Amino acid sequence: MPAAARPGDLDVATLTDFLGSCAPFDALEPSELARIVAHAVVEQYEAGDVILDAFDARIAELFVVWEGRVDIWINRDRLTELPDKTEGSGGLFGYVAALTGAALRPRAVAVGRVVVVRLPADLVAPAFASRRGARFLAQEVWSTNQRAVGVPAYTLVDDLVARAPLVVDAEASIADAALRMAQADLQYAAVRIGPGRFGLITDASIRDVVASALPTTMPVVEVMDPDPPTVQLGASANEALIKVLERAADVVLVTDRTGELCGAVAPIDFVVSSTTAGAALHEQLRRATTVAELEHRYRGVPQLVSDLMARGLASSRVITVHSALVDTLVRRAIQLVMEAHPDLDVDSFTWLSLGSNGRREAVLSSDIDASVSFADGMGADEIGRYRPAFLEIAAVLERAGLKHDRHGVSPVNPEFALTHRQWEAAARGWLSRPREDDAVIKTCLLVDGRPIHGDLTLPEVARVFGDLRLHPSTMKVLLAISVDRSRTPRGRWRRKQVDLKTQALLPITNVARWAALSVGATAVGTQERLRAAAGSPVLTAEDAETLSDVFEIVQRMRLRHQLEQLGSGATPSDTIRLRDLSSIEASVLDEAIGEITAIQRRMANLAKFAPTLQGSPLV
Structure with a gap:
C-alpha cells in the first residue's frame, strides 16, 4: 500500500512551488493553485507498484510525478510490451480519464521508488481551460496519436x-x-x-x-x-x-x-521496430539513474527473451541479445555503485566477464563469473578498499535476477582481484603447472574472458594466453577434457534426467575452445571457435558444422525449458526430466548426444597422430 500524506503534514510552500512549476498549473492564479494544493494527497510507491490502471476503472483524479519515474502504457493491447513512455519529475498522467470520466487509459507503474501528487479532477479542470492548458492537451493528443498509429x-x-x-x-x-x-x-x-x-x-x-x-x-x-x-x-x-x-x-x-x-x-532507429525491442530495453538499462530503476528495468529481460523465442529468432541470436543486456546491466551497475564511492577511482580497474558471460552465451540460469584487473602499483590494502563496492555491485545484480557467486569467481574474492602484473604471473604459473590447484579451470575461465569495463583492449593475462598452443602440457590437459566422455549419458532409457549444460553443451564448449586454441584463433564464442577451427587436423569441417548445429538445438531446448520454469514460478536450471520431453524432443536430444560422443571419439583417435607445432604428439 502506498504511504499517503495531506499537505498539512508537508511543507505546503514546497508543494506549491513544485506544482506551480508544472504545466499547465503554471498558468493558474495563486489563489487557484492554493485551493488545489489544499486538497492534494502525496503518495509514495515502491518499484513495480501499479499506481493507476485507468483501463479497468473510472477515476476522478490525475497524478503528477514529484520524485522518481513512472512507466506509462496507453494501449490496452500492448500491456505486455515495453512502456509507451516514461514520465519523470513534473510529468502528468491520468488526466484523459479524469477529465472525460471514462475508463480510457493509462496504466502507470512505478520505476524504483516514486513520489506522486494526487489531485481531484474537478479542481484542476480550470487549468486545462486556459490557453496554456489547451496547448498542453493539444501537444499530448498529437504525440499520443502518433504512437497509437501502430x-x-x-x-x-x-x-x-x-x-x-x-x-x-x-x-x-x-x-x-x-x-x-x-x-x-x-x-x-x-x-x-x-x-x-x-x-x-x-x-x-x-x-x-x-x-x-x-x-x-x-x-x-x-x-x-x-x-x-x-x-x-x-x-x-x-x-x-x-x-x-x-x-x-x-x-x-x-x-x-x-x-x-x-x-x-x-x-533510436530500432525502437520503432517491434522485432527489435531489445534496443529500447538496452537504452533503458544504459540510462537508468538509480540502482532501483536498473534492477526494475532488468526484470523485463526474461519476457523479452520469451518474445524473441516466440518470433522464431535463432537461439544463438536470442542468447547474444540476452548476453549483451547482461553486459549493459553490469556496466551500469558498476557506474552507479562507484558514483556512491567518490573516494574510489572507477578507472583504476578493468572488469572482465568470464565463462559463459565472456563467451556471450549467458542464459537465464547462468552465474555471473567475473574478475577485475587493477593498475600496477596498487597494494593489497588499497585493492581491499574496493571490495565493499564490488559486494554492492554483486548485490545489485542479484536483486535484478542474476546469480552471482560472492565467494568464488567474483571480484569480491581476493583471488580474482589482482593487478595486471599479478594476473600475468598467475597465468604463467597455471601454464607451467596445469594439473595443480585447478589451474586448467582458471585457464579456461580467463581464456573465455572479455573486458566490459575499463581498458577494453586485451588485458595482460589475455596476452599471456595468446600463445597458449605453445604450451603442450596445458594443451594436452585441455584436449583430455575435450574428449572426456565420462559425463556423457549413455542409453536413452537408463537415465531419468539430463543436465543439458554439463552433459551436452559443456563438451561442445570444451572441444571448440581447444580446437580454436590449437590453430591460434582468437574467437571467444563457441560457434565462432568451431568455424575458426573447422578443417584442422583434429576437427573436420563436417564435425565442426555438426557440433555447431547440435549446440544450437540444445541451447534452444535449454532456453525453452528455462522459460517454462520461470512461467511456473520455478528457478531456471539446466536439468530436464525425460518425462517433460515429447518423444520427438527426446529422440532429438538422444541423437544430439550421440553425435557429440562420436565426434569426441574421432578427435581422440586423430589426436594420437596429429603433431603440435613443436613436432611432439599431443597425447
Missing part, C-alpha cells in the same frame, strides 16, 4: 535506413568533419579508407578529442574507429540490433553487396 513490424535493416550517408576522406580534419556533420544534422561521418572499406567518427569521438585538448586540425583517420559494426542491405533488423548491443555502438553502417555505403542506423 508500430511498424520492420524486418529488414533496409527499412530502418532513412537518410543518405555522410562520407569524408581520411585526410579531412576533425573540425571539417564536425562541421559537415552539423550541416547534415547527422551524429556520424563515415571515413573512406579504401574500396568498400569505411572507418567511423561520431559526436562522441569528437567530444573525446575536445576533452583531451587534442587539435581538431588532426585528420579524422587518427581518431576514427577503423572497424565499425557493419551490415549489408537485406540483413534482418535483429542482426543489426545484435551489432549495436555487442559493441555498444552509436551507429551501425549499412552497405550494399558491392561494399558501397548506403546509410547508417542508430539505436
Whole structure:
C-alpha cells in the first residue's frame, strides 16, 4: 500500500512551488493553485507498484510525478510490451480519464521508488481551460496519436535506413568533419579508407578529442574507429540490433553487396521496430539513474527473451541479445555503485566477464563469473578498499535476477582481484603447472574472458594466453577434457534426467575452445571457435558444422525449458526430466548426444597422430 500524506503534514510552500512549476498549473492564479494544493494527497510507491490502471476503472483524479519515474502504457493491447513512455519529475498522467470520466487509459507503474501528487479532477479542470492548458492537451493528443498509429513490424535493416550517408576522406580534419556533420544534422561521418572499406567518427569521438585538448586540425583517420559494426542491405533488423548491443555502438553502417555505403542506423532507429525491442530495453538499462530503476528495468529481460523465442529468432541470436543486456546491466551497475564511492577511482580497474558471460552465451540460469584487473602499483590494502563496492555491485545484480557467486569467481574474492602484473604471473604459473590447484579451470575461465569495463583492449593475462598452443602440457590437459566422455549419458532409457549444460553443451564448449586454441584463433564464442577451427587436423569441417548445429538445438531446448520454469514460478536450471520431453524432443536430444560422443571419439583417435607445432604428439 502506498504511504499517503495531506499537505498539512508537508511543507505546503514546497508543494506549491513544485506544482506551480508544472504545466499547465503554471498558468493558474495563486489563489487557484492554493485551493488545489489544499486538497492534494502525496503518495509514495515502491518499484513495480501499479499506481493507476485507468483501463479497468473510472477515476476522478490525475497524478503528477514529484520524485522518481513512472512507466506509462496507453494501449490496452500492448500491456505486455515495453512502456509507451516514461514520465519523470513534473510529468502528468491520468488526466484523459479524469477529465472525460471514462475508463480510457493509462496504466502507470512505478520505476524504483516514486513520489506522486494526487489531485481531484474537478479542481484542476480550470487549468486545462486556459490557453496554456489547451496547448498542453493539444501537444499530448498529437504525440499520443502518433504512437497509437501502430508500430511498424520492420524486418529488414533496409527499412530502418532513412537518410543518405555522410562520407569524408581520411585526410579531412576533425573540425571539417564536425562541421559537415552539423550541416547534415547527422551524429556520424563515415571515413573512406579504401574500396568498400569505411572507418567511423561520431559526436562522441569528437567530444573525446575536445576533452583531451587534442587539435581538431588532426585528420579524422587518427581518431576514427577503423572497424565499425557493419551490415549489408537485406540483413534482418535483429542482426543489426545484435551489432549495436555487442559493441555498444552509436551507429551501425549499412552497405550494399558491392561494399558501397548506403546509410547508417542508430539505436533510436530500432525502437520503432517491434522485432527489435531489445534496443529500447538496452537504452533503458544504459540510462537508468538509480540502482532501483536498473534492477526494475532488468526484470523485463526474461519476457523479452520469451518474445524473441516466440518470433522464431535463432537461439544463438536470442542468447547474444540476452548476453549483451547482461553486459549493459553490469556496466551500469558498476557506474552507479562507484558514483556512491567518490573516494574510489572507477578507472583504476578493468572488469572482465568470464565463462559463459565472456563467451556471450549467458542464459537465464547462468552465474555471473567475473574478475577485475587493477593498475600496477596498487597494494593489497588499497585493492581491499574496493571490495565493499564490488559486494554492492554483486548485490545489485542479484536483486535484478542474476546469480552471482560472492565467494568464488567474483571480484569480491581476493583471488580474482589482482593487478595486471599479478594476473600475468598467475597465468604463467597455471601454464607451467596445469594439473595443480585447478589451474586448467582458471585457464579456461580467463581464456573465455572479455573486458566490459575499463581498458577494453586485451588485458595482460589475455596476452599471456595468446600463445597458449605453445604450451603442450596445458594443451594436452585441455584436449583430455575435450574428449572426456565420462559425463556423457549413455542409453536413452537408463537415465531419468539430463543436465543439458554439463552433459551436452559443456563438451561442445570444451572441444571448440581447444580446437580454436590449437590453430591460434582468437574467437571467444563457441560457434565462432568451431568455424575458426573447422578443417584442422583434429576437427573436420563436417564435425565442426555438426557440433555447431547440435549446440544450437540444445541451447534452444535449454532456453525453452528455462522459460517454462520461470512461467511456473520455478528457478531456471539446466536439468530436464525425460518425462517433460515429447518423444520427438527426446529422440532429438538422444541423437544430439550421440553425435557429440562420436565426434569426441574421432578427435581422440586423430589426436594420437596429429603433431603440435613443436613436432611432439599431443597425447
